[in-house]
Amino acid sequence: MDMLNVLxxxxxREAFSWATSKTATNPQKGHYxxxxxxxxxxxxxxxxxxxxxxxxxxxxxxLHAILSEICGNSFDHNLGQWHDIPGCLLTSEKLDNxxxxxxADRGQGVxxxxxxxxxxxxxxxxxxxxxxxxxxxxxxxxxxxxxxxxVRKTLLEDGIDLVxxxxxxxxxxxxxxxxxxxxxxxxxxxxxxxxxxLT
Amino acid sequence: xxIEMKKFGSVLNSRPAGHEALLAISxxxxxxxxxxxxxxxxxxxxxxxxxxxxxxxTPLVMEHNKNELRLTNTQKNITxxxxxxxxxxxxxxxVVME
Numbered sequence: 001m002d003m004l005n006v007l008x009x010x011x012x013r014e015a016f017s018w019a020t021s022k023t024a025t026n027p028q029k030g031h032y033x034x035x036x037x038x039x040x041x042x043x044x045x046x047x048x049x050x051x052x053x054x055x056x057x058x059x060x061x062x063l064h065a066i067l068s069e070i071c072g073n074s075f076d077h078n079l080g081q082w083h084d085i086p087g088c089l090l091t092s093e094k095l096d097n098x099x100x101x102x103x104a105d106r107g108q109g110v111x112x113x114x115x116x117x118x119x120x121x122x123x124x125x126x127x128x129x130x131x132x133x134x135x136x137x138x139x140x141x142x143x144x145x146x147x148x149x150x151v152r153k154t155l156l157e158d159g160i161d162l163v164x165x166x167x168x169x170x171x172x173x174x175x176x177x178x179x180x181x182x183x184x185x186x187x188x189x190x191x192x193x194x195x196x197x198l199t
Numbered sequence: 200x201x202i203e204m205k206k207f208g209s210v211l212n213s214r215p216a217g218h219e220a221l222l223a224i225s226x227x228x229x230x231x232x233x234x235x236x237x238x239x240x241x242x243x244x245x246x247x248x249x250x251x252x253x254x255x256x257t258p259l260v261m262e263h264n265k266n267e268l269r270l271t272n273t274q275k276n277i278t279x280x281x282x283x284x285x286x287x288x289x290x291x292x293x294v295v296m297e
Contacts, residue, residue, distance in 0.1 A: 036213060040210070147249060150248075
C-alpha cells in the first residue's frame with residue numbers, strides 16, 4: 001500500500017482530523033488513551049486483534065513493542081505540556097490485505113521538544129532526522145533517545161511500513177526504502193501510521 | 200542470585216515501569232554476596248522495549264563486572280532478543296546473553 005492510499009483510510013483521516021483541528025474536540029472513547037494504564041490495555045487488546053487477523057505471534061509482539069515506544073513518547077515528552085487534550089489517539093483498521101494502525105497526539109511535536117535541549121535544531125525536518133537517526137533526547141540529561149532509533153531499525157529489518165509526521169516534516173518507510181519529505185498538512189504534535197500486509 | 204523478569208509482568212514496555220522495577224529490586228540486590236553472579240532471566244516475557252530495558256537492565260550492566268552478570272532466556276522472544284541486541288551496541292562491556 002503506497003503512502004497516498006494509507007492516508008486515505010478512514011481511521012487515518014479520523015486521527016489527522018483530531019490531531020490537527022485548531023479547537024480541541026473530544027476523541028472517540030474507544031480510541032482515546034488518556035493515561036498510560038488505558039494505553040497499555042488498548043495495546044494488549046490491539047495485539048490480540050492483530051493475531052486474530054492471521055499475523056504471526058512474533059510480528060504481533062514486535063508491533064506491541066514498536067507502538068509502546070511511539071505512544072510512550074506522546075506521554076514522556078508532553079507531560080505538563082499538552083496544548084489541550086492529554087494522551088494519544090490509537091486507532092486501527094483491518095482492510096482486505098492490510099492492517100493500519102495510527103497514533104496521534106496533540107502535544108508539542110518533535111521540533112519544540114528537541115529545541116529545548118538542542119537550540120541549534122531549527123527546522124521540523126532537522127528535528128525529525130535527529131529523532132530517528134541520532135541518540136539525542138528532549139529530556140536530557142536523562143539517559144534517553146533510543147526509542148525512535150529502535151523503531152526505525154526494527155521496521156526496516158522486518159518490512160513494516162511507517163509514515164511519521166510532525167510539524168511540516170514527514171518520514172516514511174516503505175519496505176526497505178526511507179523517504180524524508182514535506183507534509184501537505186502541518187501537524188502540531190505527532191502522527192504515526194504503521195501498516196503491514198496480512199498474509 | 201536470579202532476577203525473574205516475568206515477576207514484573209509479561210509486558211515490560213515503559214520507562215516509568217522500568218524505573219519502578221529497578222527501585223523495587225534494588226534493596227534485594229544488597230543481599231548478593233561479593234563476586235556472586237547475577238542472572239537476569241527473561242523466560243515468560245512477551246514484550247520488552249528499549250525504554251524499559253534502558254531503565255532497568257542498563258544500570259545493572261553498568262554496575263556489575265562482565266563476569267558477574269548473565270542474561271538468560273534472551274533468544275526465544277523476538278522483542279527480548281532485538282531490544283537487548285540494540286542496547287548492547289551502547290554498553291561499554293560485553294555481556295553474556297544466552
